[in-house]
Amino acid sequence: MHDLAALTPLGAAAPRTDRVGAISVTEVTDRAIASVSTRNGKAKPFATAAKALFGIDLPAPGQSAAGPVWTLIWTGPDQWFAEAPFATHEDIAAIAKDALGDTASVTEQTDGWVRFDIEGPTAVDMMERLCPLPARRMKTGAASRSIIEHMGSLVICRAEGRHFSVIAPRSFAGSMHHALMASARSIA
């Protein structure tokens, strides 16, 4: 076991939670992420291997799907982000590659991103001030790439109307946090 201490994307030892009015904004660090892309001509064996590994069907464009361990998020043609608990899946790329073999290209993405979860009854009001997606119409599981304050982001509706994840490149953590706080205060 190595002895290097981890820092969260916001630069602290523990993830941060902010509460503004009815909204909570939480830095989520307990999920590992791997990108999974189908190899050319391997769609069928990939689908079989993926079902076996993830236990859920591959979500369609604009969608994510959550299982007991894995969550899959469609991120592009033949490409998904696979999330799993960090504690058990820190070496997520190796785990996924072992199971998917040469049906897919797998890349570790865990630390490439900062994830903030926005929760509360006014979550939609906040999302409307952040990105062009129709947050009010997004159903549970809807997922899309978008732009938030100039930052290319992934937006996932975890629970319709009240819980969204914003996933942005990790180096932007401070700026994204600032943007989220500003809009949380503006609707508080």
Add this chain to the structure above:
Amino acid sequence: MSQTNRIDGGLIDRARTLNFRFDGKTFQGHPGDTLASALLANGVRLMGRSFKYHRPRGPLTAGSEEPNALVELRTGARQEPNVRATVAELFDGLDARSQNHVGSLSRDWLAVNDLLSPFFAAGFYYKTFMWPKAFWEKLYEPMIRRAAGLGSLTKETDPDSYDKGFLHCDLLVIGAGPAGLSAALTAGRAGADVILADEDFVMGGRLNAETFAVGDMAPGDWAAQAVAELTSLPNVRLMPRTTVLGAFDHGIYGALERVSDHLAEPAPGKPRQTLWRIYTKRSILTAGAIERPIAFRNNDRPGIMLASALRSYANRWAAVPGKDVAIFTNNDDGHRTAADLLSKGVRVAAVIDSRLSEAPRTNRYEVVAGAQVVDSNGRLGVHSITVKLPGGDTRVIPCDALGVSGGWNPNVHLTCHQRGLPVWNEDIAAFVPGASLPQGMTVAGAANGAFSTAGALASGAGAAAAALGDLGIKAKPADLPQAEDDPIRITPLYHVPGKGRAWLDQQNDVTVKDVKLAHQEGYRSVEHLKRYTTLGMATDQGKTANIGGMAVMAEMTGKSIPETGTTIFRPPYTPVPIGAFAGRSAGKDFRPVRQTPSHSWAAEQGAVFVEVGMWLRAQWFPKKGETHWRQSVDREVLATRKSVGICDVTTLGKIDVQGTDAAEFLNKIYANAFAKLAVGKVRYGLMLREDGMAMDDGTTARLAEDHFVMTTTTANAVGVYRHMEFCRQCLWPDMDVQIISTTEAWAQYSVAGPNARKLLQKIVDPAFDISNEAFPYMGCGEITVCGGLRARLFRISFSGELAYEIAVPTRYGDALVRRMVEVGQEFDAIVYGTEALGVMRIEKGHAAGNELNGTTSALNLGMGGMVSKKKDSIGSTLSEREGMNREDALALVGFRPVNPSESFAAGCHFIAKGAEANAKNDQGYMTSVCFSPNLGYTIGLGFLKNGAARKGEVLRAVNPVQNAETLVEVVSAHFIDPEGERLRA
């Protein structure tokens, strides 16, 4: 006595009194008042001075189209110029000042301009201030700006925040008058997602300013109950205080919501305004219409306003500009104002109707039919008007207010934002929307020329049902109440002929004469007329002025008004503060910032940061006693070359390339060969653009047969990735290649210097042999560090030293740099910044962004031989172009000063000794310069014609910008370790 001109009724809350100040004097008003209505109620008609002639002016209108009553609102950093008093909501403590005068508002010294008006006609500036040329900037312009201008800026930072947002709906209804309300009711009851936006703070439009019944209710009450029902519908979003400012592509609208402008200051954390982008499937424009004035001599005195504005002030705000009112009209609507005022107990001196036989007769007030108002009198406000009777006699009628009604102009603005042209409707003598509308838009109500209340209600409901039908949503037009359905009866009259100045555009002081002058001087097109006279410019964009101007021009040219045409309507519909466009992107948050994994550690060390794109990188790390950056940088360079230095290189782009065709893909992307790179090896790669010029460089490591990790320069990380996606998806879709950025996923550090290996051996787990034999130069591998953490090690060097780059998952990057500094203590390890990095790469002769500047080829860079001819790669063919392969092509070489104590700057051009320093004699240019602490003098890299063959030659490095020149000797670009022995040690 306060509120002398307040009458009974109105939509104001008399239970509460608000105190406000205007020009230092305190007044009282009520919630529901605008600044203009409250001032009128207090007997104040004079609210400002005109733009050019400093004529005393009061409000012409009661809405956002106001040209005259512009004030400076609030004080200190929140002071805002050019606020229309007619839409500024009154709040307790409001402080406003009139603008555009020297001395007091009532005794403005610059009113002398009015006496000099013959000199200030259209085109005056263009003609007069031409000579001498030098005087323009220093004397004329500041003088004119002082005399002719609107409000002033404080130049303080705006303390408020602005928000942006995005909304989606099925139907956007623009304007909440009778048509808008019936449209929203129809769509809302059908269950569609509806947004109803209105610029006013009370929805209802003209219904709040009229007295005729809607069903069995007062019109304002009907509007209020409609709004109440809409509020109860969860699928309807009501947006009062929101101006839809433009119609953009594909059903996108811009809207400005004034969230806090009705408050003294925004609540903590709240934005002042929010700029919304609304995506809608369909829209209905129900923006109503604006009454237009009739121009006559001295028609701009305070107290003279649109008849509909008089009616609005009386009915909605219970305020009148005077107690003795006259009306001048060319249509029946003017009579409505007279009737309403009479019923409010206001004396109507007379209604002057320009129509002779068509003028309605009544015994409630005097109607002077077939007459025209030819002049007005009164210094700071109207005292009387002069009327020319049908027989030609004149009659003076005393009055302290005059309502003018010249007919109504539908608000077609948004229908024209995609270059649609309005069409002339003879029946109402006005432009109505044409057939070419923005995608998904229909127009209803007065905006479409349906001026009666019944017409507006019906057309709004019908338009909504039709729009929803298009979307497959069944909607029944709302049941509509009985309402006024009077026909439009108008005989057009735009201006009263005669002597003196008759004002068309009160905001820009443009008169009928000015338009005639423009015509006389050859300006025929309305666009030229606008530019020459300034008709229709500035904050009101001529909403009350344009048609009058066009009518005069039409008269002059003998054409009709539709033949004369309108100027182009452009967004925004009403002024928008620049702060609202910026939104949250203000000050330090103008753009997001990217931080490296070692940022906290570097900040603790007192690092000086530099912006590299959005990244903040440590530039150098000052130590105690170092007072100049060079001291820090020299120390970092020397310590690295002597022992070992560490540098955060995470910002370099990392692209993960996988797939069975990954090697072949890279072979096409890079100019040099990659297909046969062995697993566990790294290679330097140069990629060219399609045109054969160098695009980017970096190293690519092969981690497995089907797995590569490419690095790019920091600046080009995104561009290279985009280029590769294009190649993958569009050029070679059949290749089995998958790429994804991993720039941020790994914290990567360069460890360089003779003791680099020794330092790394202290953190790399013992299972991994990194000796020179086991892990030679250009080797790479997946390893573990610090007791089992997965990591990647690359033996590559930018500095020319024995060097490695080590990468760990980013969350451990902070701990790793601290650990390396700690274990490096015994080697006197230092951490260096981008400045030392730059010095070392120049000493080594490595090209960077300064050399890969988009104008250089592989040949220029001394890497012509790298462009493999054994394969095809992007840019390979075009790099063979004759012009790029001339014998005297620029080549990258080194330079040193002949006199070591002299220095030179990047950007110098090389000129032969004795030759004139001009473009013809240009031999090339210096790209990178630094002081080399190892050599003890300044060195440079640069491109020199046929440079490789000219070593030893002495040239002048000429810097005409700083008027300097230095004699330099052409040397090898490799100042340090040209044989590369250190790299391989």
